[in-house]
Amino acid sequence: MTVETILFYVFATLAVVSALGMVLNIRNTVASAMSLVVTMVSLGAIYLLLEAYLVAAIQIMVYGGAIVVLFLFVVMLLNLSTDEFPPGRQRFVKFAVVIAGVAILVQVLIALGREPLLAAQPEAVPEGFGGYRQVGISLYTDYVLLVEMASLLLLAAIVGALILAKRKID
Amino acid sequence: MPIEPIVKVLFVFAVMVMGLAPIITWIERKQSAVMQDRIGANRADLGGITILGLLHPAADVIKLFTKEDVVPAGANRVMHLLSPLIAAVPAIIAFAVIPYGGVYQFGDTTLNLVGADIDWGLLYIFAIGSIAAYGTVIAGWASNNNWSMLGGLRASAQMISYEVTMGLTVVGVFMVFETLRLTDMALAQDSIFWLFGVVPLPAWGIIYQPLGFVMFLTAVMAENKRPPFDIPEGESEIIAGYHLEYSGMRFGLFFMSEFIEIIVIAALTATIFLGGWAVPYASTDLIIDAITPWMGVGFATGLCMLIHFSTFMLKVIFMIWVQMLLRWSLPRFRYDQVMSLCWKILLPLSIANIFVTGLVLLWLKG
Amino acid sequence: MLPMDHVIALSAILFMIGVLGVATRRNMIVMLMSIELMLNAANLAFVGFNRIWSQVDGAPAIDGQVFVLMVIAVAAAEVAVGLGILLAMFRNRDSVNVEEVDLLKW
Numbered sequence: 001m002t003v004e005t006i007l008f009y010v011f012a013t014l015a016v017v018s019a020l021g022m023v024l025n026i027r028n029t030v031a032s033a034m035s036l037v038v039t040m041v042s043l044g045a046i047y048l049l050l051e052a053y054l055v056a057a058i059q060i061m062v063y064g065g066a067i068v069v070l071f072l073f074v075v076m077l078l079n080l081s082t083d084e085f086p087p088g089r090q091r092f093v094k095f096a097v098v099i100a101g102v103a104i105l106v107q108v109l110i111a112l113g114r115e116p117l118l119a120a121q122p123e124a125v126p127e128g129f130g131g132y133r134q135v136g137i138s139l140y141t142d143y144v145l146l147v148e149m150a151s152l153l154l155l156a157a158i159v160g161a162l163i164l165a166k167r168k169i170d
Numbered sequence: 171m172p173i174e175p176i177v178k179v180l181f182v183f184a185v186m187v188m189g190l191a192p193i194i195t196w197i198e199r200k201q202s203a204v205m206q207d208r209i210g211a212n213r214a215d216l217g218g219i220t221i222l223g224l225l226h227p228a229a230d231v232i233k234l235f236t237k238e239d240v241v242p243a244g245a246n247r248v249m250h251l252l253s254p255l256i257a258a259v260p261a262i263i264a265f266a267v268i269p270y271g272g273v274y275q276f277g278d279t280t281l282n283l284v285g286a287d288i289d290w291g292l293l294y295i296f297a298i299g300s301i302a303a304y305g306t307v308i309a310g311w312a313s314n315n316n317w318s319m320l321g322g323l324r325a326s327a328q329m330i331s332y333e334v335t336m337g338l339t340v341v342g343v344f345m346v347f348e349t350l351r352l353t354d355m356a357l358a359q360d361s362i363f364w365l366f367g368v369v370p371l372p373a374w375g376i377i378y379q380p381l382g383f384v385m386f387l388t389a390v391m392a393e394n395k396r397p398p399f400d401i402p403e404g405e406s407e408i409i410a411g412y413h414l415e416y417s418g419m420r421f422g423l424f425f426m427s428e429f430i431e432i433i434v435i436a437a438l439t440a441t442i443f444l445g446g447w448a449v450p451y452a453s454t455d456l457i458i459d460a461i462t463p464w465m466g467v468g469f470a471t472g473l474c475m476l477i478h479f480s481t482f483m484l485k486v487i488f489m490i491w492v493q494m495l496l497r498w499s500l501p502r503f504r505y506d507q508v509m510s511l512c513w514k515i516l517l518p519l520s521i522a523n524i525f526v527t528g529l530v531l532l533w534l535k536g
Numbered sequence: 537m538l539p540m541d542h543v544i545a546l547s548a549i550l551f552m553i554g555v556l557g558v559a560t561r562r563n564m565i566v567m568l569m570s571i572e573l574m575l576n577a578a579n580l581a582f583v584g585f586n587r588i589w590s591q592v593d594g595a596p597a598i599d600g601q602v603f604v605l606m607v608i609a610v611a612a613a614e615v616a617v618g619l620g621i622l623l624a625m626f627r628n629r630d631s632v633n634v635e636e637v638d639l640l641k642w
Contacts, residue, residue, distance in 0.1 A: 008538050012546045019550055019573055022566070023557035029565055030249070030311055036569050037304065039550075043576055044297075046546075049538060050587045055601045057293040059579070061337075062608050065300020066330050067572065067615050072307050073326050074619050075565060076319060078626050094560045101559070105552040109545050118541035122588050129596040131289055132350060135605070143602050150609040157613030164620030167627075 008049050015042040029080055033071050040064040052130040178285045182265045186437075191429045192227030194490060199223065201491070202498045234422035242314055242415045249312035254416065254423035257305025260298040261430040267291035268437045269353045271447045271478040272360070272454055274471050283447075283475070284353050291352040292344070295438060296337055299393065303329040305427070306395070306402055306412045313415035321411025324505060325395060325402035331512040335389040338520040342382040342527040343375050343442055356446030360453050372450035375443035381523050383443045385516055390438070391493060392508065394431045398500040401508055436489035437482075444485050447478035454478075543584040551577035564625065564632040568618045575611045579604045 018038035025032045040063040047056035074080075112118060128134045139147055200223060203210025212223040241250050271283030288294060303326060310322015344350060347358045355375075363373035376383045392399040403411035413424045440446060449457065457477060461470040503511065550573060557570030586600025622632060629636050 002537065004538060008542070012542070015546065016549055016553070019553045022569060022573070023553055023561065028246070029563065030246075030308070032566055032569060034249075034304070034308065036572065037301075039573065040576065041301070043580060046543070046580065047583055050543070050583050052583045052586065052598075052601050052604075053288075053290050054293070055579075055583060055604050057290055057297045058605060058608060060297040061293075061300050061333075062612060063572070063576070065297070065303060065333065067612055068569075069303055069307065069326050069330050070615060070619060071565060071569060072304075072311075073323065074622065076307075076311050076323055076326075078623070078632075080565065080632055097559045098556055101552050101556045105548060108548045108552075112541055112545050112548065115541065117588070118544060120540075121537050122540055123590065125587070126591045126594060126596040129590055129598065130601065132293070134596050134598050135601055138598055138602055139605070146602070146606055150606055153613050154609060157616045161616040161620040164617065165623045 004049055008046060011042040011045045011049070015039050015046070018042070029075050030072065033068055033075065036071075037064055037068050040068065050130075051125050054130060054132045054135050175285070179266075182285060183262075186265055186433055187262055187430055190433055190486075191426055192231070194429045194432060195227050195230060196224055197490065198494055198497075199226065201494045205495075205498050231422070234419050234425075237418040239418040239420060240415070244314040245415065246312045246314075249308050250415075251420070253305050253309035253312060254420045254427070255305075256308065257302060258423045258427035258430070260302040260305075261427045261434060264295050264298060264431075264434045265437070267294050267352055268434075268441055269356050269446060270482055271475050272357060273353070274475050276468060276471060281475070282353065283479070287351065287353050290350050292340060292350045292355075292442075295434075296333065299336070300330075300333050302427075302431075303333075305424075309416070309424070310402075310412035313412075315415055317409050318412050318414045321402045321414070325412055328395070328399065328401060328508055328512075329393055331509060332389045332392040335512055335516045335520060336386065336393055338517065338524065339382050339385040339389055340442060341520075342379045342523050345524070345527050345531060346375070346378045352441050352446075356441055356448060359445040360448035362451060362453075370451070372445060372448070374445040374448075374450070379443070379523070379527070381519070383439070385520055385523070386443070387435075387439060387492075389512075389516060390435045391496065392512070394428065394435060396428070396432065396493065397497045398502050399508055400502060401505050432490060432493055433486065436486045436493065439489050440482065440485035444489070446485075447482040449477060449481050538587075540584060540588055543587075544581060547577045547581040547584060549577075550574075550580065562633050562635050564622050564634050567634065568615065568622070571618075572611060572615065575607055579607055582607070 015038075018035040022032045022035040022039065025035065041060060044056045044060040044064065047053075047059060199211045210223060211226050212220050214220065214223065214225040214229040216225055241247055266285035267288060269282075269284040269287075274281045274283075306325035306329065307322050310318045310320070310325060313319075343355075347355050349355055349358070359372070359374050361373045362370045363377055365371050365377075371377050395402050401411075403413060413421055416424060448454075454474060457474045458467070458470045461473055465473070554570045554572075554574035554577060557573065558567050561567055561570065582600040582604050586598065589597065591597055625637055626632055
């Protein structure tokens with residue numbers, strides 16, 4: 001039981017609890033968003049434990065520091081903080097969906113537990129694994145097309161978001 | 171029992187957070203007084219002895235602790251309590267990666283005067299700086315007050331905009347020094363750079379990236395919501411903005427976190443652009459070799475360590491002075507001016523800076 | 537050393553929580569956040585498996601992490617557009633309840 005294992009279990013529990021808090025929170029949307037931030041930061045910490053340092057920093061910076069702030073901005077702009085929808089129709093269908101989801105999850109976990117590849121200890125990482133140099137070199141030599149496509153996608157998203165959110169000019 | 175990290179953490183907490191942050195409140199009062207040709211706060215005394223107003227930070231702390239913690243009716247109590255913490259904690263843990271000195275050999279033990287020598291130190295600071303945005307956003311929302319909500323909205327937009335610029339402006343420095351590890355960055359500035367082969371200059375970041383320095387200082391002061399960018403707490407427009415409904419030590423935490431971030435900004439700028447702990451024109455080996463004939467290697471290394479630490483603190487205090495100067499000279503920006511400064515001026519300039527730096531490096535190395 | 541099967545199990549649990557969030561909640565913002573949670577669970581699976589297969593002939597293999605960066609970029613783009621749609625929806629129906637956007641139903 002090394003320190004890393006204990007830290008992993010702490011952050012894993014935190015991630016699951018705050019994810020449940022986000023999904024099950026009926027009354028307060030801002031509290032859901034803050035629970036999502038806790039999930040993102042715990043996942044960032046787990047990436048650190050998995051020795052993916054650049055990805056951890058980018059996860060906290062982009063997900064934790066920008067995307068959820070965007071959610072909060074919209075919530076505050078439209079004043080949507082309280083979520084008072086009455087328990088709607090199709091209550092039994094939703095209950096059945098939850099039961100089916102949990103059943104599928106249990107089957108997946110059992111299958112994972114039997115997998116011999118995952119039960120073995122992972123080997124020691126080579127030098128430079130997860131650092132920004134290796135990821136940077138790989139991004140700009142092997143995966144440069146992905147980078148270009150991602151930039152085009154982000155441009156399309158910016159233009160799309162601007163057009164969708166703009167008020168109509170009469 | 172890992173003694174060394176615990177000592178380093180205690181040192182950072184004692185010197186930087188508990189020691190320097192109250193001094194900055196005194197600096198702010200006295201510097202603004204000197205700049206505005208008045209005396210400033212000098213009434214706090216201990217049995218009739220006022221030491222130039224240096225007891226005012228202590229008086230502030232006592233006042234803030236003893237005031238009543240008012241939580242407005244209709245406010246979300248949990249968020250109202252949590253937001254000063256979310257604002258203060260990232261400011262304090264940013265000190266973990268800042269090097270106060272180099273690496274020193276005492277016989278067979280190596281002393282590295284940094285809390286955590288991580289390979290991606292600069293990214294760490296940006297990552298936790300982006301978490302600090304939540305303190306203001308949630309404070310603005312949790313107070314059940316229109317003015318606070320306006321302050322929180324403005325703060326969220328301003329802070330996430332300037333995070334982008336903050337990251338882009340240091341890419342130039344990253345390209346020159348080829349490392350994100352702050353200890354290596356400070357070590358690389360511990361030498362002399364020959365301009366045109368003739369003029370010796372200290373190899374500091376500001377020599378390599380002068381435009382980057384100005385842009386980084388602007389972006390990071392805007393991130394800290396310091397005047398002239400204090401739109402979220404615009405005193406004459408929206409009363410006190412996001413920390414309007416906070417009193418007592420909750421406000422004290424917001425107040426302290428802003429000043430601790432001033433120290434973080436000063437330390438970061440000193441490390442990246444002003445050479446960190448490096449003495450200009452006198453590299454570490456030069457200093458140790460100069461002192462060794464009189465005292466022996468061990469004492470020489472220790473004295474060199476003290477010299478480096480004092481140089482670092484001098485640079486930090488200089489950057490704090492610069493930030494106070496900017497704060498008390500410039501009027502507040504309007505909100506649309508803040509946003510257009512970020513997206514229309516700083517962002518294209520920083521990308522142009524990266525492009526030009528890349529071209530120059532390619533020309534120099536190829 | 538981390539128990540890798542527990543890492544992938546965490547990814548599966550978070551993914552299922554996200555799926556149930558999208559399936560049961562009717563608030564559009566919570567549905568978007570649950571989609572983000574699903575993307576994060578997929579990222580965790582990528583990074584976890586990359587940790588298992590971390591080298592090719594001694595050289596580090598970081599393809600999983602590169603793909604995680606792409607997923608983060610895609611998620612950011614999707615959030616921006618999704619919130620734009622939400623703003624347009626709010627302006628038209630004055631509500632973010634997805635059950636009220638049903639004019640095309642017969």
